[in-house]
Amino acid sequence: MTKKPKIVIIGAGFGGIAIAKALKNKQVDVLIVDKHNYHNFQPLMYQVATGGLEPGSIAYPVRRIFRRFKNIQFRMAEVLEVDPKTNKLKTSAGTVDYDYLVVATGSQNNYFNFEPVKEQLLTLKSIPDALNLRSFIFQNLERAMLTKEIEKLTEILNVAIVGGGPAGIELAGALAEMKRYVIPRDFPNLDVSRMHVNLYEAAPRLLAAMSENASEKSEAYLKKLGINVFLNAKVSGYDGKKITLEDGSDFITDTVIWTAGVKGAPVKGLPQESLVRGNRLKVNAFNQIEGFENIFAIGDVASCITDDNPRGLPMLAPVAQQQGRLLSKNILRLISGKPLEAFRYKDKGTMATVGRKKAVVDLPKFKFQGSFAWFVWMFVHIFSLIGFRNKLLAFMDWFSNYISYDRPLGLIIRPYKRSKSKN
C-alpha cells in the first residue's frame, strides 16, 4: 500500500471547511489545524454580541463536520511556522509533515491608527470577542441604572461604531432595535433617550463594496432607526472616554466598537515577497503562493491580483468557499499530473441587514431592498449555518424575535473588564 498524499489545511473557516468537504473520501489524507475546535459563522457574530443568537447556534465543532470521513483528521493547535524547505508545519502541538499545504487562515482586525489603543476597543472578530461585547453592553446597562451623574451616564450609554461595512451597520441596527424594544422593557427607569449610537464611516458612503442603492437605502434605514450616521468621518483618537475625529469633533463614550477593517492573517515562514497589500499572500490563478508548487492560500488571506481585480478579490465567504472547492480539484489534478484549472470568482451577490424588515440585497443583475430582501437575508443565513440544530435554533430565535420584538439572551455569564487579557 502506497502512502496517500497528505494535505494540511490551516484554518477551519469558510475556505478550510469547503476544501476539506470537497476532499471527503478522496485518495488523500487531510489534516485540518485550527486554534479553535469549531468553525464559526462569522457573518452572524453581531447577533451573538447583541443577544440575538447563542454562540452554539453559529459555531459547530470541526470534528463533527467530518465525523464520518476517515480521511479527514483535525488537530486543535496554534500554527507557529511553516518550513517550506522540509515541508513541515510547526504547531503548538508538535510538527506536522505535509505534501500540500493550504493556508486558509483568514483575516484579523486592522486597527490602522487605533493600533495603540486597541485594548480599549470592542470588536467582533471571534466568539469570545462577541461574548465580551455582549457582557459589556449589559454590564453598562446595569451600571447606568445606578448612575445619577449626567456626564458619567452619557459615557456609559453612548456607543460609537467605527466602520460602515456589513458588520458595522448590522450591529448598529441591532443596537437601535435593542434601544427601542428591549431596553425599555428590562430597564424601565432608564432614560434611553440619553443613549446615542454614532456610526462613523471614513468613505463617502456606507457598504462601499455594495451598490449605491444599497448604500443609500441602508443609510436611510439606520437614520430611521435613530442611528447617527457620519460619512467621510475619519476617527483620529480615543482615550477610553472620548473618541475624536479628524474634523475636530468628538463624542463621549466608553463603548467603541471597531469594525473598520481587516487584514490578512498569514502564517510565519513564507517569503517576505509573498506578502502584498492588506497583509495578504499573493497567489496565482491556481491559488499557489509564488515560488511554491505545493503551498496554497485561499480566502481572505489570499490575494490574486488580476487586471479585473487590481486589489485582489473581496474578503467574502463565497470567494473562500469557491476557491476551496476548486483547489480540492486542482490538488487532485496535481497529484495525478493533470493540468490545473484557473480560478474565476462567480459573484452570486452580497447582502446586509439593518434590522427587522430592513435589508439590502445586490444580485449580479438585480438589486432590491426592504422586507423581501430581509426575508431573503434570513433564509440564506439560516440555510448557510452548519447542522440542523443550528439552523433550527437560529430560526426559532429569529421567529420569536419577529413575533415579540424581543431578544432572547441577556445573560452576563463572564463579566468583561477592559484592558485585561481577553482569553
Add this chain to the structure above:
Amino acid sequence: MTKKPKIVIIGAGFGGIAIAKALKNKQVDVLIVDKHNYHNFQPLMYQVATGGLEPGSIAYPVRRIFRRFKNIQFRMAEVLEVDPKTNKLKTSAGTVDYDYLVVATGSQNNYFNFEPVKEQLLTLKSIPDALNLRSFIFQNLERAMLTKEIEKLTEILNVAIVGGGPAGIELAGALAEMKRYVIPRDFPNLDVSRMHVNLYEAAPRLLAAMSENASEKSEAYLKKLGINVFLNAKVSGYDGKKITLEDGSDFITDTVIWTAGVKGAPVKGLPQESLVRGNRLKVNAFNQIEGFENIFAIGDVASCITDDNPRGLPMLAPVAQQQGRLLSKNILRLISGKPLEAFRYKDKGTMATVGRKKAVVDLPKFKFQGSFAWFVWMFVHIFSLIGFRNKLLAFMDWFSNYISYDRPLGLIIRPYKRSKSKN
C-alpha cells in the same frame, strides 16, 4: 401617599425568586440584589458541563422574570455587609435601605480537607464553573489525541468525581454516556478504554439523602455504565496529578471534580451567634434570624433546627421555594400586625438521574426507578425551567440526545487554564 415598606432580597436563587414572585403587585417595594444578572437552575449545571444543554437554557435574566411588575426592582451587585442597626445593606453598587431583609444567598462549595488545593479542582457551582469544566473535558480530549506516552494519557483521560450526591452521580452518568456514545464518534483514534471514571463517596452509600432503594439502584446503574464506584472512600489529598485516599490507594488524573458538599454562604454583618453548623444562619420557624424581627434567611443558607430536623432542613430547591412563598405572606402579616404562620416543609419527593432511562425517584409514599422514573425526572426538570424558550430548548436538546445518543455541544469557547483566576 405613604411610603411603601421596602423588602430587600439578597440572592436570585430558588428562594429569592420564589418570595419576589409571591410579592408581585403587593403593596411593598421589592429590591432583588444578586452578583449575577440571571437566575440559574442549579440542578442542571452538570448538563452544561457535559455539553448537554446551553447555559442560556438553564439561566434566565432576573429583570425579565419581573419585567411586568413595577414594584419589583433588580440591582446587579455584590453584597458587602449588612448593618442591622441602621437597616442598611452595603453593596458594591452603593448602600441600600431596607425595612425587611431576606438573606437568600444559598450555599457555596465546602472543600473540607481539600481547601488548600481547591484551585486544582473543577466544580459545578456556577455557570462559569460548568463552562470551565466543559472546556477542560474537551481540551483534554484534544490533548489526548496528541499524547503517545501512556502515563500522560492516563492522567489526561482519567476522571475522579468526589461526592456521591445527585450532582456527583449525574455527572458520572453523563461522562459515562459521553465515553460510550460521543467520544468514539468524534475521536475515533482514541482508545477510550483508557478512560476511567472513579466516583468517591465518603458515606457507605450513594445519594445518602434518598432511600436505600435509590442508593442501591443508582450504584447499579453507574456500575453498568462502567463507572468505578467507591463507597466509604475518604479522599485525603491531591497534588494536581494524583488523588490519594485515606486507605492508601491512589488514582492518577488531572481532572478532579468536586461535588462533595456545600456550606452556607451567609452575609457579613450579622452576629456571630447566628452562624450554626454548616455555616448556615440559625432561623426560627418564621425564618427570622434570632434577635431580629425584620431580617430573615431562607433556603440553603438558613437552618431551622427542630426536633424533627436536628440538622436543619435539607439544602433543596423546594425548601427554599416553600420558605420564600410563606415568608412573603408572613412579611405582609408583619406589616399589617397579624400573627405569623410557622413554616412546615412539605416533602414532595426527591429524584436524581444517572442517564438515559436510568433515574431514581423517591416520593413520600412511593419509590420507583428506571425508565419511567427517567421520564418523570425529565418532565419535572423541563417544566421547572423558567421561560418557554428554556423549556423548549431543553426539550429539543434532550429529545435529540434521546434519538441520536449524541450531545449537541462540544465547543471550547474559552479554553480553561487551571490555577488561573476563574472569572
